[in-house]
Amino acid sequence: MFTNQRAGSPYRTVNNYPHPISSDASHETPDSSVDEIERLFRVEAPRIERSLVVAFFKPDLAAEAVSEAFAQLIRRGGEVRSPSRWVWSAAFAIARGLGQSDVTLYADPPDEPVLDDEPAFELRSALKTLSPKQREAIVLHHYAGFGLSDIAKVTGSSVGALKVHLARARQRMRVQLMEAKA
Amino acid sequence: MNVNWNELDEIPVSASWEDSLRRSQTLAVPDVDGPVSRERRRAAPLVLVAAAVALVAGFAVRQSDGDSYAVVEAAADFEASAAELREVGAMAVAGGVVWLAPVDPVASGRLAAGLDIATGEVVSTSQLLNQQRPLLVLSASFEWVAGVDSTGRVAWWRADAEGALEARVVDAGAVAVELDSGSDVAWLLLDSGDIGELNLVTGDLNIQVPAEAPVTAIAVARDGELWGVTEHGVLSRGLDRILDFESEPLGLIAAGEDGVVVILADGGDDGQFRFVSPSNESYEGFGANGTARAWASTEQGPVVVQETGAVVWIVSPGSLEAGVGTIARLPDGLQGSAAPAEAVVVTHPSGQTLLVVIDTDGSPVAVALEDL
Numbered sequence: 001m002f003t004n005q006r007a008g009s010p011y012r013t014v015n016n017y018p019h020p021i022s023s024d025a026s027h028e029t030p031d032s033s034v035d036e037i038e039r040l041f042r043v044e045a046p047r048i049e050r051s052l053v054v055a056f057f058k059p060d061l062a063a064e065a066v067s068e069a070f071a072q073l074i075r076r077g078g079e080v081r082s083p084s085r086w087v088w089s090a091a092f093a094i095a096r097g098l099g100q101s102d103v104t105l106y107a108d109p110p111d112e113p114v115l116d117d118e119p120a121f122e123l124r125s126a127l128k129t130l131s132p133k134q135r136e137a138i139v140l141h142h143y144a145g146f147g148l149s150d151i152a153k154v155t156g157s158s159v160g161a162l163k164v165h166l167a168r169a170r171q172r173m174r175v176q177l178m179e180a181k182a
Numbered sequence: 183m184n185v186n187w188n189e190l191d192e193i194p195v196s197a198s199w200e201d202s203l204r205r206s207q208t209l210a211v212p213d214v215d216g217p218v219s220r221e222r223r224r225a226a227p228l229v230l231v232a233a234a235v236a237l238v239a240g241f242a243v244r245q246s247d248g249d250s251y252a253v254v255e256a257a258a259d260f261e262a263s264a265a266e267l268r269e270v271g272a273m274a275v276a277g278g279v280v281w282l283a284p285v286d287p288v289a290s291g292r293l294a295a296g297l298d299i300a301t302g303e304v305v306s307t308s309q310l311l312n313q314q315r316p317l318l319v320l321s322a323s324f325e326w327v328a329g330v331d332s333t334g335r336v337a338w339w340r341a342d343a344e345g346a347l348e349a350r351v352v353d354a355g356a357v358a359v360e361l362d363s364g365s366d367v368a369w370l371l372l373d374s375g376d377i378g379e380l381n382l383v384t385g386d387l388n389i390q391v392p393a394e395a396p397v398t399a400i401a402v403a404r405d406g407e408l409w410g411v412t413e414h415g416v417l418s419r420g421l422d423r424i425l426d427f428e429s430e431p432l433g434l435i436a437a438g439e440d441g442v443v444v445i446l447a448d449g450g451d452d453g454q455f456r457f458v459s460p461s462n463e464s465y466e467g468f469g470a471n472g473t474a475r476a477w478a479s480t481e482q483g484p485v486v487v488q489e490t491g492a493v494v495w496i497v498s499p500g501s502l503e504a505g506v507g508t509i510a511r512l513p514d515g516l517q518g519s520a521a522p523a524e525a526v527v528v529t530h531p532s533g534q535t536l537l538v539v540i541d542t543d544g545s546p547v548a549v550a551l552e553d554l
Binding site for chain 2: 034038041042045046047049050051053054059062063064066067068069070071072074075119120123124142143173177
């Protein structure tokens with residue numbers, strides 16, 4: 001389970017991970033591994049970032065979290081058995097960690113309205129009415145395609161709790177989208 | 183619901199591979215696997231105590247020179263004032279004044295009516311706070327009152343018979359607040375409609391406690407321990423999960439003597455109570471044939487007001503032998519169509535202990551517990 005660090009910087013300094021371009025060749029991440037991660041980035045990073053954007057409604061934080069997550073993945077190299085799932089989890093955990101210094105992250109989203117000329121206006125407007133946990137759950141499930149057990153690992157929640165999150169989120173979104181169409 | 187989630191693919195992105203590669207060359211790596219240690223969590227309440235001291239330091243308990251109580255006599259005035267509220271959202275006592283907050287959206291944020299216990303006078307009927315929604319929860323300790331509105335905004339204010347002297351407002355996403363007079367800690371229950379998190383906040387401290395279900399009630403015992411119960415019936419003491427009552431709804435919780443918590447297992451079934459002792463044993467059997475609607479703590483234990491108007495006085499929670507001490511009925515006002523909504527116990531300067539109950543229409547009844 002990933003838990004956020006509340007006080008101080010969300011970063012810690014570590015020296016025990018291989019450096020991809022270190023002068024010490026014995027600690028390098030193999031070029032092939034970096035190439036694979038780059039391919040993974042091309043496939044997953046946009047979806048992760050978009051998921052973070054609509055989960056937290058903080059675009060800058062989303063891009064930051066994605067960049068950091070992939071940076072960590074590069075550093076960990078072959079230590080990560082399932083890079084795709086790992087980087088999703090890391091990005092969400094980092095986003096939460098970055099947002100911990102901002103008390104509004106877990107309160108309401110920023111007050112700026114979703115503009116009607118923005119992509120997916122109605123969907124984003126409906127998502128904005130959800131609570132943060134509901135947004136995380138429904139975005140990871142319906143957009144990212146995660147199963148409940150995987151979402152539980154990403155969010156540090158339980159499957160039972162997620163079911164409730166999803167049910168409430170769907171219910172609220174249904175109302176919001178119907179009102180929007182009306 | 184037919185939602186085209188692929189619409190989200192149109193959202194522009196800005197993260198770049200080159201940025202990740204550059205970041206990977208530094209030694210700073212986010213701590214994504216560093217949970218707050220249990221020891222740190224356990225230490226947090228102590229920090230909260232220290233932090234909260236600043237909240238109430240310097241404000242002595244208000245003393246009154248009154249030598250007779252006029253609550254009952256003043257009930258007519260009080261009722262007239264409360265009737266303007268239409269519906270009372272919350273009730274608390276601080277500084278010798280019983281405070282009410284209305285649900286009426288016209289009076290949003292108004293700490294609308296106060297009743298001075300010593301004089302029986304209605305005070306501060308129009309004190310406005312910088313709130314935008316009705317206050318739904320009130321808690322009080324010494325001269326401080328804290329309220330939570332329907333948007334989760336929390337206000338603390340120092341109040342006495344002159345009204346609100348100062349207020350502090352925090353946009354916290356709270357659903358409940360509990361001011362603990364024993365340790366001067368302000369506990370906020372933050373949930374925002376979510377599940378799985380019980381956040382305890384005072385000042386800028388924020389501790390997350392896993393709860394895995396909406397927390398329906400919190401209470402602070404005299405030993406300073408915070409107790410919480412979820413709608414799924416899980417009882418936690420501090421950060422420890424104590425009992426799982428499975429699916430039984432637990433509607434009310436009150437902290438009693440010696441850290442013992444009284445849970446009123448309710449939900450319209452049988453009106454029974456359950457006591458949970460510090461040794462984590464569960465007892466039940468104090469059925470009183472009625473659904474509990476309001477309660478208040480006294481030196482002698484919780485007093486419970488049932489929807490029928492019956493008053494159940496639990497002399498010593500946690501002691502099976504003590505059981506239910508007194509069962510009586512409120513004299514007037516609470517046996518009609520309206521149900522008891524809130525109850526507080528006030529110690530009058532004369533030494534008498536008064537139970538003030540207000541019903542869902544805003545009508546108050548005040549009685550001396552000694553008379554029950």
